[in-house]
Amino acid sequence: MTNIAILASGSGSNAQKIMEYFKSSPDISINVLLSNNKNAYALERAKNFGIPTRVFDRKSFCDSDEIVNELTQLKTDWIILAGFLWLIPQNLIKAFPGRIINIHPALLPAYGGKGMYGKFVHEAVVAAGEKETGISIHMVNEKYDEGKIIFQARCCVDPGDTADMVAQKVQTLEHEHFPRVIEEFIKKTGNWQ
Secondary structure, three states: OEEEEEEEOOOOHHHHHHHHHHOOOOOEEEEEEEEOOOOOHHHHHHHHOOOOEEEOOHHHHHOOOHHHHHHHHOOOOEEEEOOOOOOOOHHHHHHOOOOEEEEEOOOOOOOOOOOOOHHHHHHHHHHOOOOEEEEEEEEOOOOOOOOOEEEEEEEEOOOOOOHHHHHHHHHHHHHHHHHHHHHHHHHHHOOOO
């Protein structure tokens, strides 16, 4: 069994889709959902699936091995970022080399980097008059949104689209592709337990 830990900071709609997708999987299990936000609705979503949760602060995440040790004890194989807003510390990247995946709501390398998340991305896309946008699923390294891209999907930005309208189109792509791409990538890399 391959164990996945999800890190989420907010509502957790992508986390929900991942939990639904792997709920009956004989090969992949979600072993924990961790959040840096005690009010994240993602925590409730995980509880509804019977998945253990944990809230942590910046010190335990960035300045110690507490989270690395916990994930190791839980026999975690992969970490999936589903709307997680903090930069991943070096010790976590080192402990899970090539086994941390993120999703970004734009076609990287455009509209990535610190501060570019959620509505800020969609507002920037609309303000720039882009004709298309989409999602990027990528590996995580020590910089925001600069890891190797695994998968991208595109959608049109129509004249008159607001940032909220673009957000809905992008979220549809996220929910459609993210769980499947996670599964395919884990199987393809050979890091299959």
